[in-house]
Each structure stands twice: as C-alpha cells, then as structure tokens.
Amino acid sequence: xxxxxxxxxxxxxxxxxxxxxxxxxxxxxxxxxxxxxxxxxxxxxxxxxxxxxxxxxxxxxxxxxxxxxxxxxxxxxxxxxxxxxxxxxxxxxxxxxxxxxxxxxxxxxxxxxxxxxxxxxxxxxxxxxxxxxxxxxxxxxxxxxxxxxxxxxxxxxxxxxxxxxxxxxxxxxxxxxxxxxxxxxxxxxxxxxxxxxxxxxxxxxxxxxxxxxxx
Ligand code: GRF
Numbered sequence: 001x002x003x004x005x006x007x008x009x010x011x012x013x014x015x016x017x018x019x020x021x022x023x024x025x026x027x028x029x030x031x032x033x034x035x036x037x038x039x040x041x042x043x044x045x046x047x048x049x050x051x052x053x054x055x056x057x058x059x060x061x062x063x064x065x066x067x068x069x070x071x072x073x074x075x076x077x078x079x080x081x082x083x084x085x086x087x088x089x090x091x092x093x094x095x096x097x098x099x100x101x102x103x104x105x106x107x108x109x110x111x112x113x114x115x116x117x118x119x120x121x122x123x124x125x126x127x128x129x130x131x132x133x134x135x136x137x138x139x140x141x142x143x144x145x146x147x148x149x150x151x152x153x154x155x156x157x158x159x160x161x162x163x164x165x166x167x168x169x170x171x172x173x174x175x176x177x178x179x180x181x182x183x184x185x186x187x188x189x190x191x192x193x194x195x196x197x198x199x200x201x202x203x204x205x206x207x208x209x210x211x212x213x214x215x
Contacts, residue, residue, distance in 0.1 A: 002029040002186040005081035007072070007089040008036055012043025014087040014108055017175035018182060019050050027183050032079050035072055037091060053079075065094050073100035083185055085178070086140060090119075098142050103192045105140035106185070108178045110170050112136060112152055117145035122170055123163040133157050133166065135174045137181040139192060148195045150181045 004022075006015050015034065021027035034047040034054040047054040055075060062068040073096055076084060086093070086107040093105065111121030113136040116128070125133035134154040141147040153173040157166060184190050189200040 002182075003080055003082045004029050004031045004085055004182070005033040005035065005076045005079065005083075006031060006043075006085045006087050008034060008041055008043035008087045009038050009090040010041050010043065010088050012041065012046050012087060013171065014174055014178050015043050015085075016046050018085060018087070018179050019046065019052070021179035021183070023050070027179055027186060029083075029182065029186050032081060033076065035075065037089070043087070059091075065091075066096050069094040069097040073097045076101070083182065084140075085182065087178070092144050093140055093142070095142055098140065103139050103148075106150065106178075106181060107138055107140050107145070107147070108174050109136045109138065109145050110167065110174065112154065113138060113145055113149060120163070122167040125157060126161050126163055126166050129157075131157055133170065135170050135177060137177050139197070148192055148197045150184070150190065150197050150199075151177045153177045 004018070006018065008015050018027070019031060022029050022031055031052050034043060034052055036044055036054065036056050037059055039056045044054050057072055059068045062071060077100060082104065084101050084105040086105065098105065109117065109121055111125055112134045116124040122133065132154050134152055136152045137150045139147040139150065153176065155169045155173060184199060191198040
C-alpha cells in the first residue's frame with residue numbers, strides 16, 4: 001500500500017479529502033505522517049482525530065532553508081514515505097527535499113497553472129478578469145508552482161465573484177482532483193516524460209479537464 005506524508009501550514013481541508021478517500025477504501029494508501037511548519041495549523045487537529053502521526057518542525061530552528069528541508073526529508077524517509085503531498089504548505093520546497101523525492105511530491109494549486117502561481121491564485125484570477133479558473137495538481141520541482149501538471153479542473157468566474165466565492169467554488173474541485181491524482185499515482189498510472197505527465201488508461205471526465213486526456 002502506498003505510504004503518504006503530508007505537509008501543511010493551515011486549515012488542512014485538502015489533507016482531509018485525502019484522509020476521507022483513504023478511509024473509505026477508494027484510495028489504497030496509508031497516510032503515515034503530517035508535518036506542519038506552524039504549531040497552530042488546524043491540520044494537526046485532523047491528524048489527531050484520525051490517529052495520524054504529526055510533527056511540528058519549526059523553520060526558525062534551522063540555520064538555512066536547505067537544512068529545514070533536509071530535516072523534513074529525513075523524517076519522511078525514516079517512515080518509508082513513498083509520496084509526499086503538499087496540502088496548503090506555504091513554502092517553496094528546496095532542493096534537499098525535491099532530490100530525496102524526485103517526481104514523488106505533489107501539490108494542489110488554486111488556479112489553472114501556469115496562470116496565477118504563488119499566493120492568492122483565486123484573487124489573482126478574479127482581479128485579472130479571467131472567465132475561467134480552476135485548480136491544478138502537479139508534481140513539485142524547485143520552482144514556484146512550476147512542476148509537471150497531473151490533473152486540472154476548471155470553473156467559471158462570475159462577474160460578481162469575490163475572492164471568497166471563487167475560492168469556495170474552486171475548493172470543491174480541489175477536494176476531488178487531489179485524491180484522484182494520488183489514486184492515479186497509487187495505481188502506478190502516472191509516467192513523467194520531461195514536463196509531460198502521461199496517464200495510463202485515463203478517461204476524460206465531464207466535470208473536469210484532465211491533462212493530458214489520454215496517456
Ligand atoms: C488550497 O486552496 C490549496 O489549493 C492551496 O492552499 C489552500 C489550502 O487549503 N495550496 P487547505 O489547507 O487544504 O484547506
């Protein structure tokens with residue numbers, strides 16, 4: 001069974017969506033560890049409720065960012081984690097972690113990458129005036145939201161949308177496509193070729209756009 005480690009900084013609703021799919025038996029995975037960079041991250045409460053080990057690793061205790069991510073990588077490796085899922089983790093992952101888990105770190109971003117990377121993807125989209133936005137699950141490299149795209153889902157942006165209303169619409173899809181992408185990984189159906197992710201036997205679903213549609 002796939003072993004997963006999750007990194008989060010806050011609310012953890014995406015973390016919850018992964019827990020729920022695993023507990024329902026639809027995702028054949030075991031979430032073994034939650035790492036947070038903030039002691040009061042609500043994600044910790046979720047971990048406690050579901051008896052998932054959690055660690056607060058304080059970035060202030062490390063001389064450099066690389067040292068911080070080396071420590072996180074060591075904790076994940078010590079637990080034989082195979083896939084790392086960033087779930088609202090508000091830091092750019094550094095080389096020691098990326099190198100320890102090549103194409104084995106995923107992230108969910110609340111915009112259709114490469115549009116609107118970085119913070120507040122939903123607000124950036126609303127402010128720009130795009131008609132369609134959405135969310136992206138991608139593999140993580142050392143850039144900011146630049147790694148190979150696994151799944152994207154699109155939603156309309158309405159003229160009266162605020163950051164909050166658009167975020168809520170996007171979040172519903174985040175909770176679908178993130179566990180879905182992890183499921184594809186768990187089933188061994190993802191193959192990364194350069195920056196293209198091939199999905200074996202992938203069906204195009206009406207409710208979101210899968211990129212690429214056919215593996
Ligand atoms: C989500 O919108 C996610 O796309 C972004 O940060 C937010 C985290 O929300 N990376 P949650 O902590 O998973 O509820």
